[in-house]
Amino acid sequence: xxxxxxxxxxxxxxxxxxxxxxxxxxxxxxxxxxxxxxxxxxxxxxxxxxxxxxxxxxxxxxxxxxxxxxxxxxxxxxxxxxxxxxxxxxxxxxxxxxxxxxxxxxxxxxxxxxxxxxxxxxxxxxxxxxxxxxxxxxxxxxxxxxxxxxxxxxxxxxxxxxxxxxxxxxxxxxxxxxxxxxxxxxxxxxxxxxxxxxxxxxxxxxxxxxxxxxxxxxxxxxxxxxxxxxxxxxxxxxxxxxxxxxxxxxxxxxxxxxxxxxxxxxxxxxxxxxxxxxxxxxxxxxxxxxxxx
Amino acid sequence: xxxxxxxxxxxxxxxxxxxxxxxxxxxxxxxxxxxxxxxxxxxxxxxxxxxxxxxxxxxxxxxxxxxxxxxxxxxxxxxxxxxxxxxxxxxxxxxxxxxxxxxxxxxxxxxxxxxxxxxxxxxxxxxxxxxxxxxxxxxxxxxxxxxxxxxxxxxxxxxx
Numbered sequence: 001x002x003x004x005x006x007x008x009x010x011x012x013x014x015x016x017x018x019x020x021x022x023x024x025x026x027x028x029x030x031x032x033x034x035x036x037x038x039x040x041x042x043x044x045x046x047x048x049x050x051x052x053x054x055x056x057x058x059x060x061x062x063x064x065x066x067x068x069x070x071x072x073x074x075x076x077x078x079x080x081x082x083x084x085x086x087x088x089x090x091x092x093x094x095x096x097x098x099x100x101x102x103x104x105x106x107x108x109x110x111x112x113x114x115x116x117x118x119x120x121x122x123x124x125x126x127x128x129x130x131x132x133x134x135x136x137x138x139x140x141x142x143x144x145x146x147x148x149x150x151x152x153x154x155x156x157x158x159x160x161x162x163x164x165x166x167x168x169x170x171x172x173x174x175x176x177x178x179x180x181x182x183x184x185x186x187x188x189x190x191x192x193x194x195x196x197x198x199x200x201x202x203x204x205x206x207x208x209x210x211x212x213x214x215x216x217x218x219x220x221x222x223x224x225x226x227x228x229x230x231x232x233x234x235x236x237x238x239x240x241x242x243x244x245x246x247x248x249x250x251x252x253x254x255x256x257x258x259x260x261x262x263x264x265x266x267x268x269x270x271x272x273x274x275x276x277x278x279x280x281x282x283x284x285x286x287x288x289x290x291x292x293x
Numbered sequence: 294x295x296x297x298x299x300x301x302x303x304x305x306x307x308x309x310x311x312x313x314x315x316x317x318x319x320x321x322x323x324x325x326x327x328x329x330x331x332x333x334x335x336x337x338x339x340x341x342x343x344x345x346x347x348x349x350x351x352x353x354x355x356x357x358x359x360x361x362x363x364x365x366x367x368x369x370x371x372x373x374x375x376x377x378x379x380x381x382x383x384x385x386x387x388x389x390x391x392x393x394x395x396x397x398x399x400x401x402x403x404x405x406x407x408x409x410x411x412x413x414x415x416x417x418x419x420x421x422x423x424x425x426x427x428x429x430x431x432x433x434x435x436x437x438x439x440x441x442x443x444x445x446x447x448x449x450x451x452x453x
Contacts, residue, residue, distance in 0.1 A: 004313070004314040004315045005314055006297060006314035006315075006358065006360045008363075029358065029361075031356075032356055032357065032358065032361075033338055033356050036317065036338075036355075036356045036357075036358070037337045037338060037356070039315060040336060040337065041337075049314060049315070049358070051358075051360075051361065053361075075350070077350065100338070100426065101338075101339075101341065101425055101426020101427075102351055102404065102407075102408075102422075102423050102424075102425070102426050103338065103341055103344055103351055103352050103353045103356075103404070103426045104338055104353070104356075104426065106347075106350040106351050106352045107350075107352050107353075107356060107357070189422060189425040190339075190425050190426065
């Protein structure tokens with residue numbers, strides 16, 4: 001016998017109330033691909049497991065005037081099958097579809113990837129580049145926060161007691177925009193990023209008129225690299241601009257040294273991936289379909 | 294604390310069970326319902342030996358809580374053959390020796406069926422990526438991949 005409770009929330013408010021009532025012992029169950037592994041490893045011992053997959057708002061994708069709202073618990077596989085979203089944000093969708101195996105894709109969600117707060121979370125650099133906004137429900141009120149401000153350290157979020165992530169909103173795209181996410185892993189599939197870079201661009205002719213760069217696995221949290229975006233913006237994405245943006249990414253790195261990559265290696269690769277992801281995003285903005293991951 | 298009463302459908306048959314909040318679907322399938330075809334390899338979603346489909350979606354049953362099966366349609370390896378009549382994938386795995394010890398085989402079969410239901414003309418690369426979450430320590434994968442390609446070819450032929 002266990003004293004763990006399993007609750008199915010029917011509304012976002014109910015989920016937040018259950019979370020508040022669990023007094024810090026509540027855990028949201030979306031796909032469970034992190035939660036169940038952590039429970040089995042004894043890393044977490046929830047008092048109440050709150051299943052949010054019966055809440056329509058949390059497992060659906062809706063479009064309003066070109067802006068997409070992705071329910072936080074929507075399985076990655078469902079996101080990958082959404083043709084319009086994939087066309088608008090190929091980099092974001094590719095990044096989400098890199099999380100784990102086909103089986104994991106059937107369950108894992110972008111909201112879960114964000115709340116797990118790994119510095120190497122694949123979806124997050126792409127979401128940062130995209131300028132995604134996180135919608136958070138507390139016991140009484142809703143609030144929003146830019147995705148790059150959501151995590152505060154490895155495994156740590158800025159959620160307050162009783163708050164849950166409801167959805168991620170991607171802004172409407174100007175014409176001639178494109179995004180891409182690239183990560184480096186020592187094998188071709190199913191591994192944790194050594195470095196991950198997301199780039200989102202808008203072009204006007206040959207000139208990049210706006211850019212955002214997200215950088216993962218090289219600091220305690222995923223970074224928004226404003227200096228890299230600044231180097232790209234207003235340029236024709238020429239060698240000088242790419243050098244400056246790549247250097248800005250390397251300069252932003254504060255990585256750890258571990259078996260996956262040394263500090264020196266990660267720092268160098270951050271610049272390399274910036275160049276490659278920028279090239280793919282720019283081709284996509286120009287309407288040239290290019291395969292990223 | 295009272296156990297949770299779950300009503301679900303497994304391989305087309307209405308099924309009820311009682312479980313704890315933190316029991317996995319795999320635990321209930323194997324230990325309570327006697328459906329031991331789904332294997333526990335790693336228990337952490339890495340090996341795919343426990344693959345089942347829930348409402349048509351391929352998942353690792355070790356990473357699904359048993360109470361989540363409420364109202365769902367679960368398909369396991371036990372539902373793949375119709376009586377003595379093997380599924381074409383099962384037949385081909387036998388013919389082409391796409392198995393050795395057999396622990397990973399139920400997971401590979403369930404995952405391969407899920408692929409072919411979506412796409413009966415996958416490339417070898419697509420098959421390898423789709424099955425990347427199923428680990429086999431015996432065959433070296435080639436025989437499995439070739440068997441899936443053969444079945445896909447037969448499916449396309451018979452669809453003509």
